[in-house]
Amino acid sequence: MSFLDEVPWSGEGLIAAVAQDARSGRVLTVAWMNRDALKETVESRRAVYWSRSRRRLWRKGEESGHVQRVRELRLDCDADAILLIVEQEGGIACHTGRESCFFRKLENGEWVSVDPVIKDPAQIYKR
């Protein structure tokens, strides 16, 4: 698939992938994709990332059920980042049970948690 070849998969073979909620407009997550992850994302219309810590494909929501259904995919001008416009299942993208992973805001020189926990992580990850 030619669109995969427009990404310069050099070095670690990863591209930054930003997911933005189609409804709220919030930036939910920043994660990483390799070629296989991008290919599967496009084919399945679900966000699939490359987990750098686990060194394997990470089908977002595979444990939590918080799948990101991809409505739109965009590539930036120098092809080193991808933007996914998604419908976030459950309205929760973060493993802490919050809508967005960006729940800490810089206030007076400190990162302060400012967003509510929508669901207790213990209720999301049941093993």
Added chain:
Amino acid sequence: MSFLDEVPWSGEGLIAAVAQDARSGRVLTVAWMNRDALKETVESRRAVYWSRSRRRLWRKGEESGHVQRVRELRLDCDADAILLIVEQEGGIACHTGRESCFFRKLENGEWVSVDPVIKDPAQIYKR
């Protein structure tokens, strides 16, 4: 400044930085920050990145005038990405003269430019 120490500056010493327009809600740019860039961003309230290609601090807008004034800074749950909510000077973030660097959309297996050029780059970069 303690907030700088909460970022794990390991490896290349960089963190991904996503800029989102405060008014339109659009994701404008994905760039990189090192410790100095984040420090200066917070102090000056203007987005300062680390240019990986030029290997120096890049004060966004230093040539184009398209400064990003930072209204809010957020850190994600695993502290490997920063979100900047910005007021984009000129309404143009991309060196191609478009609002956002994410102007290419995947349509039928091809990246297609779908956003208008607001200003001719030749009029932005006059040297």
